[in-house]
Amino acid sequence: MAKAESYKSTCSYCGVGCGILAEKDTKGRITLQGDPDHPVNKGMLCSKGMNLHYVVEDKSDRLLHPQMRWGKSHPLEKVDWDTALERAAAVFSSIIEKHGPDSVAFYVSGQCLTEEYYLVNKLTKGYLKTNNVDTNSRLCMSSAVMGYIKTLGEDSVPIAYEDIELADCFLVAGANPAWCHPILWRRIEKHKEENPGVKIIVVDPRVTQSCSIADIHLQLNPGTDEVLYHALGRCLIEQGDINLEFISNHTDGFESYKELVMKTSLKEAAKICGVPEVDIKTTASLIGNANGFLSLWTMGLNQSADGVNKNLALIDLNLITGHIGKPGSGPFSLTGQPNAMGGREVGGMATLLACHRNLSLPKHREEVAKFWGVDEISETPGKTATQVFEGLEDGSIKALWVICTNPLVSMPDARKVEAALKKARFVVVQDISNKSETIPYADLVLPAAGWGEKEGTMTNSERRISHLSKFTKAPGEALPDAEILMRFAQKMGFSGFDFSNMEAVYSEYCQMTKGTNIDISGLNYDYLKNRGSVQWPFPSGAQGGTRRLFTDLQFHTPNGRAQIQISGPKNNYEKPSENFPLILTTGRVRDQWHTMTRTGKVNKLKKHLPSPFLEINPSDAAERGIADGSTVLVSGARGEVRVHAQLTEKIKKGVVFLPMHWGKILQNDFARANNLTGNAIDPISKQPDFKYSVAQVRLYKKP
Numbered sequence: 001m002a003k004a005e006s007y008k009s010t011c012s013y014c015g016v017g018c019g020i021l022a023e024k025d026t027k028g029r030i031t032l033q034g035d036p037d038h039p040v041n042k043g044m045l046c047s048k049g050m051n052l053h054y055v056v057e058d059k060s061d062r063l064l065h066p067q068m069r070w071g072k073s074h075p076l077e078k079v080d081w082d083t084a085l086e087r088a089a090a091v092f093s094s095i096i097e098k099h100g101p102d103s104v105a106f107y108v109s110g111q112c113l114t115e116e117y118y119l120v121n122k123l124t125k126g127y128l129k130t131n132n133v134d135t136n137s138r139l140c141m142s143s144a145v146m147g148y149i150k151t152l153g154e155d156s157v158p159i160a161y162e163d164i165e166l167a168d169c170f171l172v173a174g175a176n177p178a179w180c181h182p183i184l185w186r187r188i189e190k191h192k193e194e195n196p197g198v199k200i201i202v203v204d205p206r207v208t209q210s211c212s213i214a215d216i217h218l219q220l221n222p223g224t225d226e227v228l229y230h231a232l233g234r235c236l237i238e239q240g241d242i243n244l245e246f247i248s249n250h251t252d253g254f255e256s257y258k259e260l261v262m263k264t265s266l267k268e269a270a271k272i273c274g275v276p277e278v279d280i281k282t283t284a285s286l287i288g289n290a291n292g293f294l295s296l297w298t299m300g301l302n303q304s305a306d307g308v309n310k311n312l313a314l315i316d317l318n319l320i321t322g323h324i325g326k327p328g329s330g331p332f333s334l335t336g337q338p339n340a341m342g343g344r345e346v347g348g349m350a351t352l353l354a355c356h357r358n359l360s361l362p363k364h365r366e367e368v369a370k371f372w373g374v375d376e377i378s379e380t381p382g383k384t385a386t387q388v389f390e391g392l393e394d395g396s397i398k399a400l401w402v403i404c405t406n407p408l409v410s411m412p413d414a415r416k417v418e419a420a421l422k423k424a425r426f427v428v429v430q431d432i433s434n435k436s437e438t439i440p441y442a443d444l445v446l447p448a449a450g451w452g453e454k455e456g457t458m459t460n461s462e463r464r465i466s467h468l469s470k471f472t473k474a475p476g477e478a479l480p481d482a483e484i485l486m487r488f489a490q491k492m493g494f495s496g497f498d499f500s501n502m503e504a505v506y507s508e509y510c511q512m513t514k515g516t517n518i519d520i521s522g523l524n525y526d527y528l529k530n531r532g533s534v535q536w537p538f539p540s541g542a543q544g545g546t547r548r549l550f551t552d553l554q555f556h557t558p559n560g561r562a563q564i565q566i567s568g569p570k571n572n573y574e575k576p577s578e579n580f581p582l583i584l585t586t587g588r589v590r591d592q593w594h595t596m597t598r599t600g601k602v603n604k605l606k607k608h609l610p611s612p613f614l615e616i617n618p619s620d621a622a623e624r625g626i627a628d629g630s631t632v633l634v635s636g637a638r639g640e641v642r643v644h645a646q647l648t649e650k651i652k653k654g655v656v657f658l659p660m661h662w663g664k665i666l667q668n669d670f671a672r673a674n675n676l677t678g679n680a681i682d683p684i685s686k687q688p689d690f691k692y693s694v695a696q697v698r699l700y701k702k703p
């Protein structure tokens with residue numbers, strides 16, 4: 001008699017990386033539970049993770065067959081895989097021949113598995129001869145990548161989650177982990193419940209759920225984060241709470257930093273930030289007295305035209321206090337997507353090379369070319385996410401292949417993205433769902449297998465690599481993304497893509513890491529399946545992974561010293577004006593994920609916050625005759641949004657908030673927050689700003 005089968009996997013939503021046990025009964029029904037043996041979540045799951053099986057079971061919205069348009073005005077028609085991929089290969093070859101390799105681009109996702117990320121990078125950088133492969137992780141993590149590189153010498157998250165239970169002071173900056181990284185937050189909550197001396201400071205212009213256990217909430221004015229962290233630096237210096245021994249033996253740049261932070265008085269900084277002076281001082285004292293100090297941050301810092309500067313100013317606090325490389329301490333950038341970290345490892349951005357190699361160094365390009373058996377890697381940096389769409393608009397990019405992301409809703413300035421997609425010569429959309437708003441602009445639509453329907457690996461926020469099992473069949477003709485990429489490469493006539501399975505792809509990647517700081521040459525699928533997840537590095541011969549980095553205080557900079565950084569030039573934010581007097585910030589809600597192509601179809605998840613809304617301070621609302629529940633028109637220089645008003649003291653006067661999830665098809669055109677966001681990007685990381693646009697709000701209809 002057939003028996004129920006049990007499989008290990010990892011949640012495919014956020015970067016916390018919770019372990020999941022999937023059980024399939026004799027009738028093929030799937031139930032999920034948190035993996036009690038997984039070190040990340042120890043059996044716990046949040047609302048999104050708990051409901052993943054509904055997404056797997058409900059195939060009603062799934063893309064089932066390749067579809068192709070024979071001309072721009074023609075409808076999409078079902079075709080077979082050979083026809084679809086031969087057409088893609090013919091169009092890509094002809095465009096590259098006429099206009100050069102940089103006239104094509106791939107735009108992928110932090111939800112891709114490491115093997116998929118590896119293959120798409122090998123394909124574009126190695127074989128198509130262009131670095132035009134970027135990812136929606138550009139929209140969430142690229143400022144943190146540059147922050148780590150500039151201070152620690154490499155994109156290396158130094159901490160382990162177990163540092164949570166060893167820290168006694170948390171600075172949660174520009175993040176709402178209670179909603180966006182719930183299981184990690186549950187660990188922090190539990191730690192504080194068991195140890196009342198633990199202090200939590202939250203920095204956010206809104207009162208979020210994470211503030212509910214905060215000892216101090218620094219409700220700063222949007223865009224003033226850097227001033228605040230420098231003010232904290234000044235207080236730490238004045239209070240004598242810096243670690244002079246660490247600064248002198250292991251860092252450079254302190255004197256310039258001190259000079260910079262001393263220029264702005266505490267009073268001035270408090271006024272700019274809109275927070276009480278006393279709260280800044282108390283925060284500095286809590287950091288100064290901590291045995292273990294963890295700074296945690298995410299989109300509030302990263303999604304900014306000054307994102308890298310904000311990252312540097314925050315990481316500097318760990319460096320001047322010596323809180324790095326030891327238990328319970330470190331600068332900890334939380335990753336948003338489940339495999340944002342894996343993508344960074346394989347060089348899955350237009351500006352990176354595999355295994356933390358540097359695209360601008362000829363030696364590193366040669367190493368990669370030699371490993372892949374190709375002539376060379378182009379030295380021209382690829383186009384980053386927003387640049388790709390600008391390239392489509394100005395005609396320098398003719399063909400775009402989108403994998404596992406929905407740019408029409410998620411990219412800033414959505415109208416510009418729409419115009420760019422309309423202008424493109426050829427667009428491929430590879431996705432699981434027919435609900436992606438980007439599909440109507442595609443010339444070729446390819447059905448992909450989803451979570452549970454394919455195997456591979458992912459890396460979470462603490463560098464932990466987990467294996468994901470395949471436990472159910474993909475519907476229709478849907479194929480794993482890796483399989484689609486390999487078949488396309490073969491149609492292009494490329495020889496390096498004849499892998500027999502995902503294990504072989506991973507094994508090639510593991511060998512490529514040999515000798516680098518992210519060496520995982522000791523790792524393989526057998527280890528991950530039988531002994532569980534592990535943190536990199538894990539070189540050949542090692543007995544296990546590496547929990548914490550920089551314990552020897554040798555940083556990955558040329559001289560081995562961490563670099564305390566002063567910020568680069570200030571970037572210009574849009575300024576509030578008579579027409580647009582309010583500052584709009586955007587973000588997530590607890591139970592939705594990205595553009596809702598998966599969570600939007602789960603009734604249980606829709607119950608939490610069923611429709612889009614605008615958070616507005618009651619005094620701003622009163623000035624405009626707006627009551628709670630009124631329909632309001634939010635307008636900006638680039639577009640409009642029409643949603644219900646939610647009056648709340650939780651948001652500062654002068655600031656309004658829109659959730660990022662709702663798009664065009666699932667609700668209506670007027671709910672898309674990115675109708676209002678702009679084109680400002682950080683000059684170093686090229687990450688777009690989603691946290692600061694100017695807007696006006698008017699009453700549209702009374703409740």
Ligand code: SF4
Nearest residue numbers: 011013014018046049
């Ligand atoms: Fe999934 Fe993140 Fe929730 Fe864990 S915390 S179950 S990884 S969404």
